[in-house]
Amino acid sequence: MIDRAHPGYDEARAVWNGLIDRRPAVVARCSGTADVVEAVAAARDHRPVVSIRGGGHQVAGSAVCDDGLVIDLSGMKGVHVDPTTRTARAQAGVTWGDLDRETQVHGLITPGGEISATGIAGLTLGGGFGFVMRTFGLSCDSVRSLEIVTADGRVRTVDREQEPDLFWASRGGGRGLGVVTSFEFGLHALGPEVAGVLVLHPYEHAEQVLRAWRDATYAAPRTVTPELLLWSVPADPAIPPELHRVNCVMVGAVYGGPPGDGATAALAPQRQLGPPLLDLSGSLPYVMLQGANTWRFPDGERYFMKSHFMEELTDEAIRTLLDWDSRRPTPESLIVVRTLGGAVADVDPDDSAFAHRSARFNVSIDAGWQDPAMDEAAIAWARSAWEAMKPFSSGGTYVNFAGLAEDAGELRGAVFGSHEERLERTRAAYDPEGLFAPAARMP
Structure with a gap:
């Protein structure tokens, strides 16, 4: 158990999102199921507010609570x-x-x-x-x-x-x-190698690229999972320094099978959406793909995310996205459009509590920043962009990109829908x- 007098208290209560600054009364660091049973028994006896920590990476910071008990599973690594x-x-x-x-x-x-x-x-x-x-x-x-x-x-x-x-x-x-x-x-x-597309397009071609990308996703086979980001070029060593922090459209896609001619053909439409600023497509180890974004979203920086599920990405929706992207408060902030369908839609809508099987897209508005003085402006941008995209939404919101605790009540219907x-x-x-x-x- 770690309480407020413990020298490791601040480390134990810290989570990935530096915006979250909650002060639990006790953190119960569990090493196995028996420890969890004891922690739950203590919660039943004393009835504190309870939160549960796994990786501590959820944007709302639900892994920690104020003045309550954190059941910390982060040491359970088997x-x-x-x-x-x-x-x-x-x-x-x-x-x-x-x-x-x-x-x-x-x-x-x-x-x-x-x-x-x-x-x-x-x-x-x-x-x-x-x-x-x-x-x-x-x-x-x-x-x-x-x-x-x-x-x-x-x-x-x-x-x-x-x-x-x-x-x-x-x-x-x-x-x-x-x-x-x-x-x-x-x-x-x-794996171990997978084929993928990563193409950066000049921002002045953003509307053209978005429309072409949308149309290409409609025809994409289920072996391809496309994704599009409106962002500033990260300071990646693989990217020429003169492009760092330049606004761009990033088109990514991964092929869910072995690299080779089949992957090249299936990914080609995602790679041919217009003259590129930079093309980093190719094959790489699956573990490298999975870890490629980790350093771009470091622990302790400040994050706020809200999302919409959408059935269609209309021309008007594209223009609205670009309008709000032009107002991004920091280079770290971004807008991500992910594609669903394929195996996601194959599952019966009532087979699990996930309520958005029929959606074609998820649009996530992700504010990121470092300076606490930017809190109000960054969060306001994300909320306003989310409101502006409401007319194009199917009414659904992804639980893992649902804002902060104060957003939960108004969004429960949107998160869980008919379930x-x-x-x-x-x-x-x-x-x-x-x-x-x-x-x-x-x-």
């Missing part, structure tokens, strides 16, 4: 891969970088996030976007079973046959159901006294 059954069992403190390192020994993956420092737990419980989701689905779609400590202190193994409602809710329902201590994932063959009622019934069945409810209100 991973076991069975290449014969193509499964992996991973504890809840594992990051995607940890998991990829173990599965890639066998040329296998489970679809994970776009930053290797992200924890597997929070991302998977919220659904789980990734670079190959159109080929292999969301992270939650690969979950075979999970172990969870519920509010009554029981350790439950849940899957489609055992506790099916809890299994349903844990795949896309976010937090507040209990403390997930481990996941069993199904694995897919991919909200069933999700609340499941929460009430497993946590009738609301032991985990405060954490659930910080999506």
